[in-house]
Amino acid sequence: MYAKIAINNAKRSIKDYLIYFVTLILCVSLFYGFTSLSSSDYKLITEDSYNFEMLKQILKYSTYIVTSLLVILIGYVNKYMIKRRKREFATYILLGAPQKTVAFMFFIEMLVVGIISIFIGIFIGTLFSQLVTALVLITAKQEIIFSFKIYVDTVIITFIFFIAMFCIIGVFNIRSLTKIKIIDMINDEKKTEFQFKRSNIVYIIIFIMSILFYVICGYCSYKILQAMSDITIIRGTKVSCALVAIITFVIGTYALFYSLAYIIVVIKEKWTSFKYEYTNLFLIGSIVSKIKTAPILMATISLTFLGAALSFTLTLLMAQWGVGFLDYRLPFDINISNSYIHITEIKDIPKIDYSDLASYFSNEKYGLKDYCQVEKYFIKDTDFYKGRNKENPYESKSMPALAIGLSDYNNLRRMLGYNEITLGDNEFTTQWEKIDDDIYINDNINNNSTIDVNGTKLNISSNPYYKETIGEYIYNMGTGTLIILPDDVCKTLVLAETDFFGNTKIKMSCDEAVKLRKEYVPNWFEKNYREVCTKYGDDISSRNESIYPGSIRIKVGETSEILNGSLAMRILGIYLGTVLLMISLTVLALQQLSDSIEHKERFKTLKKLGIDNKEINRLILKQISLYFIMPIAIAVIGFLIFLYNYTKIFKNEINIYIGDKAFIFNVVISLGLILTIYICYFVATYYTFKRNIENKSGS
Structure with missing residues (x-):
């Protein structure tokens, strides 16, 4: 008998709390769609220059964390339903049902609702997983191939995760219900969230x-x-x-x-005139009653909505930022940067010859299209000691700008398709990061328009600076500036670093990039420059850094990592934003729908007073609109403040890495997603409210 009652109550709960039920289904489908990417049976077919294993692992564990936020929603809805039905539970107990049995009936009822939502969610999740796959393939510029498949291991994980969530909350519900006195059950619905007097x-x-x-x-x-x-x-x-x-x-x-x-x-x-105008008195009373009984809830919903908006917008922008930054950071296919920061004695800085490496790259199947070996110098010998912490020589504070010869600089520009530059007698020029502000650069140049290089006075060129992208790793640590000198002047300077820049004929695979970065190049350095590697290798490895020379960057590997991070931010940002948005809107909707069930007598009274159905529908629309708008209006203000600050603080980064059009596009996309979900919940709440009023009024 009790089982039959529990099942019948579950059917009624699905009908009365349809929005909550649909939200659960959507969250299960999103969870299944993301988790399926980490399935052992899942195959993502892309060219070998991409490796999305990192993306799979990020999504696998991050999805658990984000979905755990549903505990808040499930816990709230369960608490809300218990509050609404305590009088019903008290009736069961008065009719002879043990209090523990009544509590267990409620647990079974909610578990049945949860299991049904899991089944439907998994079915929809198979479709959603294809959208996620399509997003990955589009980002990687690969052909989209749809393959509808049920992943057994993901199905099992989904069931275990959500049923565990339902059971944990169910245990707390059972303990809570068994401790409540019958008299409190009967009178509980008269209480508000807090008794503010x-x-x-x-x-x-x-x-x-x-x-x-x-x-x-x-x-x-x-x-x-x-x-x-x-x-x-x-x-x-x-x-x-x-x-x-x-x-x-x-x-x-x-x-x-x-x-x-x-x-x-x-x-x-x-x-007064507004208060007594038609149904305004009724409308204001309803809104005030809701705010008065749940002010903390309303404020929390407002902040949750703000969190959702930031999650949608910020992650999309940061993902676009990451992709845009890649071209700036590493325009060359291969970059081997040699840093002197690990060296404590200036005489130990080696003069590196990369010709053997260039021959090796040329003989591999990807080949070497062109390359350049760049030597960088100290303007003054004392620059070697600049920015060093005496207690820790590896800790840099304010490092000096290094100089390179004109021919090396022009080789780099030619490899990247830029025009070569010229310098007059006793002239120098500068190269700056693209992100640096022109006003800042001009002020700096005006204050340093002449430099002394070993007794030779050089004046700034008529073209004082260049900002074309030549990569991030060519600059000294934390400087973002290079000084371009005539080649004959550089011959008199002390060598600081020697870097290698190369472009391959065809893309290398991720496996080849990993082999170069972790095995071949470090081993080559250790073999050919054993003395410096032996002297400084122990200190470097003890700080978990790569063996001397410092950094080995392969564009294929960097691209794969950036795409993994970019996709992870996009997908998880949309997922987190959707979950937070659904939580806040579901709670708002349930608060309003409770009016249509609990306060139906008010609407009956309005009908008796001669208010027609059309006006009642307008009243319902006004009530729901105001209730949905108030907490969200505060969130919108907070969002606009954040967006304004973000665009001002990161103005240069947005212009360079994202672009105005891409920035606006990503903001519009995020706001479009928010608005779509918002409208869906609003419309669903309105029509469900109307249906409840009509059904109840007609009964």
């Missing part, structure tokens, strides 16, 4: 404080923007301002919703 002055003070908190948040945002253009302001001040801005925004949001109900009542009393 304060004098009017308290609410006014809290409201004023909420406004002050928002003002402080805005002021801190202004100070952060001001600090970005003032190098005298220390980094700690910027971080402190950011923390204060976040904390004050959060506190201000909770304070606002705590006092908002009273403020609305005050406005209602002052605005």
Whole structure:
């Protein structure tokens, strides 16, 4: 008998809480779709220059963490349903059912709802997994091949994960229900979230404080923007301002919703003509009642919605940033950078000859199209000691800009398709990172328009600087500047570093790139420059760094890693944003739908007073609109503040790595996704509310 009651209640729960049921299905489908990528049976067919194993591992474990947020939603809905049905549970107990049995019936009921959602979610998840696969293949510029398949190991993982989640919450529900007294079950629905009973002055003070908190948040945002253009302001001040801005925004949001109900009542009393206009009195009463009984919930929903919006937008932008940064960071197929920072004695800096490596690359199947060996020099011998911590020679603070010869610089430019440059007698020029601001560069050049190189005075060229991308690793650590000197001047300078830059004829595979980076090139250095490797190798390896020379960068490997990270950010950002959005909108929807079930008598009264169905539908639309808009309006303000600060702080990075069009496109995509999900929940809530009112009114 009890089993039959539990199953019937489960059917009723699916009907009454359809939005929650659909949300569960969507979350299961998303979980299955992402987790299927890490299945042992899953095959992602791409060319051998890509390796997406890292992406699979990231998605595998990150999906568990993100999906665990559903515990909040499931826990809230269970708590909400228990609260709504405590009178029903009390009736079962009064009719003779043991309290533990009633609690277990509720557990079975919710478990049945969960299992049904898992089955449907897995079916939809097979379709969603194909969308994820298509996204990966499009990003890798591969042919899209659809293959609808059920992955048994992923199905088992999905069942175990979600059933474990339902069971954990179910155990807490059983313990909670068995401890509640019958009299409390009967009277519990009369209680609100918190019994806020304060004098009017308290609410006014809290409201004023909420406004002050928002003002402080805005002021801190202004100070952060001001600090970005003032190098005298220390980094700690910027971080402190950011923390204060976040904390004050959060506190201000909770304070606002705590006092908002009273403020609305005050406005209602002052605005008499509006209050008594048609159904406004009923509408205001409903909204005030909801805010008054659940201010903490409303504030939490607002912040959750803000988190969802940031997750959607920020991860899409950062993913695009990563892809754009790749071309700037490593424009050459092979880059071997030799750093002197590991060397403590200037006489130990070796003059490296990469010709053997160039021959090896040329004889491999990928071949070597062209290459350049670049020698970098200290302007002064004492530059070797600049920026070094005496206690730790490997810790750099402010490193000197290094110099290279004109012929080496032109070789690099020619390999990248740029025009070669010329220098007049006793002239020099500079190369800067593309991200550096022109005003900053000009100020620096004006203050250093002449340099002394071993007694020879050089003047800045008529073309004082160049910003074409030649890679990140050519600059000395933390400088972003190169000084271009005539070749004969460089012959008198002390060698600092020797780097190798090369382009292959065809793409090498990921396996070949890994072999070069981890085996062949380090072994070649150890064999040919054993003395320096032996002297400094132990110190380097003890800090978990690669053996001398420092860094070996292969574009194929870097591209694969960047694509893995970019895709992971895109996919997880969309997933996290969707989960947070669905949590906040599901809670909002359930709060409103409870009105259609619990307060149906109010709408019956309106009908008796002569209000027709058309006007009641308008009233429902206004009520749901206001309830959906209020918490989200605060989130939108927070989102706009963040987006404005983000575009100002990272203006150069956005222009260079993302581009204005791509930036706008990604923001529009993220806002489009948010708006689509929002409208779906809003429309579903409206029509379900209407259906409940019509059914209840007609009964």
